[in-house]
Amino acid sequence: MKILTGNDLKTGDVTWWDGQGWSRHVNDAVDVGAMADEIAAREEAARNVVSAYAIDATTDADGIRPAHIKDRIRALGPTVRPDLTLKPADPEAGNWVI
């Protein structure tokens, strides 16, 4: 599947296109198929997101998994600071990116 990601213009937070807007959680992402460029252009023009780009992803038992490690780290947060990831209560969360 193709999912769309970028950063919130004001805060810089990593965000994922959920079909209606932008979510901080990769599991909210939807398959944008061939619509990525159109959505990205529209949302960037509306200043909802910056540096949007489409990535390959798969789904598994844990949810949506970006194909590349860089995007998995973007989805989670820094593996060396579990307290600053989206799963601060899970010290093993970093294993998900590997």
Place this chain on the structure above:
Amino acid sequence: MYQYDKYDQQMVDTRVEEFRDQTRRRLSGELSEEKFRPLRLMNGLYLQLHAYMLRVAVPYGTLSGAQMKALGDIADKYDRGYGHFTTRQNIQYNWIKLEDAPEILADLAKVEMHAIQTSGNCIRNISSDHFAGAAADEIIDPRPYAELLRQWSSFHPEFSYLPRKFKIAVIASDTDRAAMRLHDIGIQMVRNDAGEIGCAFYVGGGMGRTPMVAPLINAFVPLDELITYSEACLRVYNRHGRRDNKYKARIKILVHEMGKDEYTRQVEEEFTHLKAQGIEPPLAELARIEPYFADPAFKTGIVDEIASDAPDFALWVGRNTVLHKAPGYVSAVISLKPVGGIPGDASADQIRLMGDLATEYSFDECRVMHTQNIVLPHVEKGRLKELYDTLAANGLAAPNLDTIEDIIACPGLDYCSLANARSIPVAQKISERFAGNGKTAALGELKLKISGCINACGHHHAGHIGILGVDKKGVENYQLLLGGSEAQDTSLGKITGPGFDEDGIVDAVEKATDVYLEKREDGERFLDTYRRIGMDPFKEAIYG
């Protein structure tokens, strides 16, 4: 240390208001990202993996106690309670909001700091010896000259759009503590046969994807021609440096392809032309700057011994303090490399504490080392124990300067959008491995440096042991290098062979150190043994 005059302050304040307006226009939609991006980068604001990242300039690594405390306050107020000290003697914040950025710059300006020229194809922050003004072996304090270069290079209209970024280091001793020959221009203050002090110019060094050691192009430039000669070096680069290919745009490529002799000839020609233009700042300006770097009021007749029976303190003194030029004083290094920690990171509380300690123990001054530690340059020996006790109580007393646990690591793929692999977890595992196996002390001086990509922010080429993270079909892979140095014996490391996964590289490092422990001769460091016996015994142990 240097203090802004009204011109410095006006320039910085004006830039803050300019950026405040640019940010407002970006958020209101008047500026597109395409137009805004170069403007934010000129103010050190990057968009990184998780958020905006702000890189703050620390000129030649020198900070007052108040400045250090302000950096801690910014970490608390605008970031997530910590900062990251970099290999360019700067500090970075990883979680900045665009809407906060102008206010952060305003807070910085209040303590005579900024983020100008910490990005872009311009002359970046001038770096220097972190022991400048304290080192027993320097012939002169290099910081007034670094400051002169800072003023010359700030907003220099001709050099704001160079072919590529440009880095300058200034040192004043034969011991190189600033990786001088791995800079675009490395300047060493030297004394000639007549006893006069001048500058040796090394041009065309650098790390990155094409590492090169800068050759000497002029062994003695008089001090009152420092700026003119620097201008000549930049002009020839600006004229001939490649702009068609960013990977061939650094001055090291120009010097290499043009040839050192031809590059030097053109610099000398330009220098002759420039001397007639009279661009050198008047000596009065240097005379205005120099008193800011005068020695502090060192006490005389104070205790010149460090007395303590406490083994932990003795270990720290032996490892983390450095000979000072004034009797009764040492330079003390605060390690930001606790076992299993993140190299260069410090919490807001720790940053503020280091500012307080600079004020209390070191004439209100501290330094950022390019090795991502902090120096208190002038500490009385008689007060070291109380300083140590405070550091130890706050997680800042790791006794590991220049050991295998004192690892340089770039932010890597945990934070950096350019990285191919994570650096920090490897550094953590290596420091834990060697703290656990007890070999650190036996290994002595061993500089290990890790980069998460070929851009080499972690100086892997210059590590006695270097590690380069690469992307191997979507999986992190780590190459091992041996034999690099960024000191006065500058050399570039060589790759041992095929790479490793994260655990494999830790094992490979330990095997390499075991070869050293087995083969070393009296007094040899790891690097010395490697240079004597060559790569083969190491490869055999690692891959055999």
